[in-house]
Amino acid sequence: MQPTVVPPLSPLLSVRALTFRWPRAPHDVIDIEALDLRPAEMLFVRGPSGCGKSTLLSLLAGVLTATSGEVSLLGQDWRTLSTARRDQRRADHVGYIFQQFNLLPYLSVLDNVLLPTRFSAQRAGRASERGRKPGQSAQALLEELQLGAAFWKRAASELSVGQQQRVAAARALIGRPELVIADEPTSALDEALREAFMELLLRACAAAGSALVFVSHDARLAERFERQVDLPTLNHRAGAAAELQAA
């Protein structure tokens, strides 16, 4: 893996001397010297299970805060913000895609996509740019992810896993957040679906101008990304995390 170079633009996301330890745990699970992400950059983070992946993503998204060191989004350290401010900032700037079960089963596809605009005025505002209604932006995104009008009113629970993941991608991208975090979004997909999903996700992120942090244990996906890091190498405490998970 290439060493982290100082990016020319001011970083979107910046990690400095980050450590994290669960309350009452004997060891740190995360110990990362530095990691930067430029705006609109596509970063692949490779990591087998148990190297602190989920913990790192929670730290990047501001759900967890660093035990020491700094994780900054758009120049703002998460740790300096109150819980409520962090929630608001995440709603405004971060889209998140889970491995699976991304959708609220009782909402329609369209309402699922529109969820972030209900919690963030900023994203609602961006989804309404160029005289469009948020609903129209959501429809455009779904079209872009090859989910036509026939799907929009359906209950999320009626979709296949592959379709659900594309709806999740549309939701992460609505209102063009600066950062999209994807936590193994393809692990539940078979190979053909996986390729198609990667293609669509990367294209949609590029179109929205969102940076992407994509975590997967599957190294074959790495080549699609302009930059790759290896989490066990990056995280000096990857072993400890694995121990903890095994315990």
Next chain:
Amino acid sequence: MKALFTIAVQSAWNRRFVLSLVVLSIALSAFLLLGIERIRVDVRENFATSVSGTDLIVGARTGAVQLLLYSVFHIGSASNNIKWSSAQALARNPAVAWTVPISLGDSHRSFSVVATTRTFFEHFRYGDRQAVQLAQGHPFEGVFDAVLGSEVARRLRYESGDRLVLSHGDGVLTSNDHADKPFTVVGVLQPTGTPVDRSVFIGLDGMEAIHIDWIAGAPMPGLAVPADQVTNYDLNPRSITALLVGLKSRAAVFSVQRAVAEFEGEPLMAVLPGVALDELWDVVGIGERGLLAMSALVSLVSLAGLVAVILTGLNERRRELAILRAVGAGPRQVLVLLAIEGALITACGVLLGALAQMVAIVLLRGWMQAHFGIALQARPPSTNEFLLLAAVLIAGWLASLLPGFRAYRLSISDGLSPRI
């Protein structure tokens, strides 16, 4: 907030089958609370409106409540009678404006027979000082004339001119019928919503006449007096059950009451209807509070059910909470979401209960009137009922904070990756 509300509604709708059971149990408790409150108020209303404008009720010495109950509501029976001479002496008291004698003891098809004089139609008042009005016919004149309360006429389909036979006592033994001396209906009263509706009114002379050949509560063998010959006898009453007294000035009420208590001819007592009613409520109030406490307990149980159902469901909803966190909802909003859900469920239950109460009143009022003589009214909830509903609502909302806090803590500890 609006977004959370929509999500809460849709999420709850998604689990509607389980939640509807909780709604039903809350509805039941609201129904119980409202029903008991409504019956309590309407029963009191019924009692309070049954006698009005009567300053004192005079009878043989007994409890004030007992005197009121048998003289006005025909519940229970008198322990002793008043001599007619005593009643006449009282009527001559300068402070007394009018008296209405009442003699009870007979019945017709389980409706009580009230023997009185025509002064009843002039002076008796109910409700808001309303006089009883005749719907048809005229007050009794002849010895065997009877005037019916509206419900007696309606239920037994009697009209003016119909003949009826009175029974001695409660009419259980047919041998006690006064079959030899039938009465003729000469008038029917308009509905009053009081015991008057369920009474048959005859003259004191009629009462005397049917018992002329009776001694000690049974017909005297060999001494049957035919109906057409009773006028040959002295039909002045020898005793009555109670005397309703109206005063010229209310200010004299206590002095007249004292005069009655000190009456030398026989031991008598006089009660103020309002005071006796208050005494009655003191007794009844214990039972009412018991019922209210019972239904409060039912409410408590159904709210415990609410908490239990939401709490149990929470584990299965950790994924849902994580998704909400991921799209920007904070733990506090998760708490609010659960609180909205609890408030919604309670509100649905309370509304359903209130609705059920109204429907039940409309459906059952005829039956209640017929069997218990309680006139329930279909009217919008009273202030008290609103307070009860609000209490259930607030308690339900507070109870839902319990699963709310649990969800709050879950969503903090789970973050974006629920450990299911």
